[in-house]
Amino acid sequence: MAKLNDTIVAPATSIATQAIALIRISGDDAFVIINNLLKKKILTQKGVFVRKLYENNNLVDEVVLTTFVNPQSFTGENVVEIACHGGILNTNRIIRLILNLGARMAMKGEFSQRSFLNGKIDLIQAEGINDLIHATNDLALKVGIDNMSGINNKAIVELKANLIDIISRIQVSIDYPDYDDIEGSSVEDLIKLLTLIEQQVTKLLVRSKMANKSVEGIKTAIVGQTNVGKSSILNTLLNEDKAIVTDIPGTTRDIVEGQISLGNVTLNLVDTAGIRQTDDVVESLGIKKSKDLINKADLVIFVMTKNNLDSPENVEILKLLKNKSHILTVNKNELLTKEEIKLIVSKYPQAVFTSAINNEIDDLIFKIKEMYVNEEILASNELILININQIALIESVQEKIKQALQAIQNFMPIDIVNVDLYEAWNYLNELIGEQYDEEIIDNIFRKYCLGK
Template sequence: MSDTIFALASGAGRAGVAVVRASGPRSGDLVRALAGNLPPPRAAALRALKDAEGGLIDKGLVLWFPGPASFTGEDVAEFQVHGGPAVIAALASALESLGARPADPGEFSRRAFAHGQMDLTEAEGLADLIDAETEAQRRQALAQMGGALGALYASWREALIDTLASIEGEIDFPDEDDVPDRLSERAGPALDALAASLRAHLQDNHRGERVREGFTIAVIGAPNAGKSSFINYMAGREAAIVSDIPGTTRDIVEVRLIRAGFVVYMADTAGLREASDVIEAEGVRRALMRAGEADMRCLIVDVSRETPDDAASLLRPGDAILFNKSDLTTDRPQAPDGIAGFHVSVTGADGLNAFAAWLDDQLIRRLGGAEAAPLSRARHRQLVERALASLEEARLWLDTRPELAGAEANRAIRALGELTGAVDVEDVLDRVFSQFCIGK
C-alpha cells in the first residue's frame, strides 16, 4: 500500500459541496502542491486549489489528518470543493497528474482494516450503515460498526485459545511434573460452555439477516381469492394485475414495503390449483417454492366459496389467514391453532387495518432489539456453524484422542478468526470489500 489513492467521498452528481479524499504516503505532497501548505491537523482551512500550471481549480476547504490518527491509519487529505462535475473532474485530473490514482471500491475501508483501525465485522457494519434505509438497519449497522459482533467473536476465540493450551499441554508434555495428569479433561467444561454460546447465537431465527436483507412474506391461495387486490392494498398502488379471470398471476410479483421500521418483501403468487397449461404449472411450482422459503405465509381464502382450501396445509405457526369476502356471508371460520385469523373484505379494505397492526407487531417481536448482537450476514452464520461443528468434534475426541481434539479446536479457532479477519484469508477480504462503494 505504498501508493496514494483518491476518490469522491460524497454522492455523485451536482451538489453544493463535494468531498474528495486522498489516502497514502504522498497525501501531504498533494496538499502542498494544490494548496501551497499543510493546514493544522484536523482543522479546516480555506485554500485556493491550483493545478500544476497555476490555474485555479476552485476555492475550498482543506483538511489534513496525519496517520495513524485517521480513518485509514495512513496520512489522509480531504478537499471540500463546490459540487459541480467540472470542478470534481479538474481536481481529479490534478491529483492524477501528481501521482495519485483513483481508489478501487472499498479500498479506503480495506486500508483501515489492514492498519488495524477496524476488524472485518466492523468494516461490514460500515458498509451496512451506508446502505441503511430504515431505522432498524441503522441501529444494527451502528452496533456492528461499534464492535459489538467483533468483540463477541474475539472473546470466543481467546477463550478457545486458552482451552487449546490445556489440551496441547498434555499432548506435548505428558511426563512433566508440572503438568497434571489428564489436563485435557479440564478443557471439557470450557468446550461445552463455548459450544452452548455458539448454539444460542445461531438460534436467532435469522433476525440480523432479516433486518439487513428484508423480511419475506408469501401471499398464497386459490385463484381469484383476492391475493392481487390484497397486495395492491398493502403496497398502496396497483402493483399486481387484478382480474376476474382465474390464473391471471402466473409469476411472482414482489413489492417492497417499509413496515414498523423494517424492510418487507411481499410476494403475490400464482393461484394454487391443478394447472391448465405448462406456463401456469410453472407459476404454481414457483408459488409453492416461495411459500416454503418465505419467513411468513399469508393465505387468502374466499369464504364465499364452499370448497375447502388445500393451501392451508402450507401454513406454519406464526402465519396468517385472511378470510376474504366476509361481507358476503355470515360464516365466520376460525384459523387453526398457532395461525392468526382475520375476517376481511379486501376490495372494501374492511378488517385490513387489524391485519396491518398485527403484522407490525409481529415484525417488532421477531426482528426487534435483543441483548446479544445478531448475525447479520450469511458469511457469519456459515463460519459460526463451522466453528460449532469443530467444537463438537473436539469434545467427542477429548477423552480418548486429545491430539485430534486439539486439531478440531484449531479449526474452530481459524473459523472464528475468519469472522473478524484475524487470519489472512485473501479471497474473503476481496469478496467483502468489493461490495463497498467507491470512496469508502
C-alpha cells in the same frame, strides 16, 4: 491486490447535480497533491481549511478541506477530504486534477480495506460498515452501528482467549505427561469448560440466524384463488401500484415481486397467479409457479374471501400449508357482517381480516411483526452477525467444538481433541481478520460502494 503505497482518490458522495460533493484522498502524498492545487499551502496537520483550488493559475473552485495525519485517520494514512460545490463537471474536473498529480482512482471499498489492513478496524467492524450502508430495516441499522463501533466485538476476543486457555492446558499435559495434576486439565474440567464455550457459540449463532432472516428478508408468497385481492394486498403493503388490479379472474399470470421494510423485519414479497382450474396454457404455468413458490417461501400469506372459504382449491392450499409458516387472511372484510366475521373466526381462529381496497391491512402487518420481530434481539447488547459468511464461520466453530467435546467424552487421545480446538480458534481468527487470504479480503471489500 492493488499497491497499498499508492495515494488514492474517489468521490465519497454520488457525482450528481447537488449543493456539495465530497472527494476523499488517502495516502502518503495526500498533502503534497492538494498543495499543488493551492496558492496558500496547508501544513501536514489535522485541521479544517477554506481554500481556493487552481489549475495553472485559473480558479477551479472554493472548497473546504478537512485533513487528517497518519495514523490518526480512518484509513491510518494521511487523508484530505475536499468538500467542493456539487455538479458532475466540477466534481469530475477536481478528481481529474488529482489523478494528474499522481493519485490513482480508488477501487470499491479500498478506503475501508486500508483501514482494516492498517489495524484501525477488525473484519467484524468492516462488515458492520457495509451492513450499515446497505441496511434495509431498523434492525440492520442497529447491528451495523453496533458492529461498526466494535462495542460488542470483545465477545469474539473472549471466546478466543478461553479457547486458547483450554488448548494450552491440553498441550501442557501432552508435553509433560508426568504432570497429570495440572489444575483444570481433568476430563471433567475440560468437558465443563468446553460445554460453556459451546453454549456461548450456539447462542451467538441462534441470535445471528434470527437477525439474518429479518435483515435479508422473509421470502413471502401471497397465494390464493383468483380475484381474492392478492395483488391489492401487495400494492397496499408496498404503497404503490406494483401489480395490475382488475375484477377479471386470472389477471396475474406470472410472478410479481417487491420488498417492504416493516421496521425491524424486511419482507421479500411475491404476488402469485391465482390457483384455479383453467384451460389457459399461460395461466396454468403461472399456477404451477405459485404452487412451487409455496414450497420455497419462508412465509405464505394465504388470501381468502367469504365466497370461497371452503372451496376445493382452498382445501388443496391448506394441505400444502400444513407444515408451513402462514397467515390466513380474509380479504374484502368491508363486505362482511359482524355475524359472518364471528362465524369465520370460530372456524379459523388464527385468521386476520383485511380490506385492501380501503387500505386496511394493519392486522396483517401486526401478525407478521408478531411472528418475526424478536424483542430479545432488538434489546440485546450482545454481538449479532448478519453476514452469511460470518454466520458460516461461527457454524464451523460450533462444529469443531462439538467434535472436540465428543472426542473427550469418547476417551479419544487428547492430541486429537486439540486438533479440533485449534481449527475452531483459527476460524475465530478468520472472523475478525487476524488471519486471512488476500484474495478473500479483496472480495469482501469490493462489495462496498466507491469512496468508502
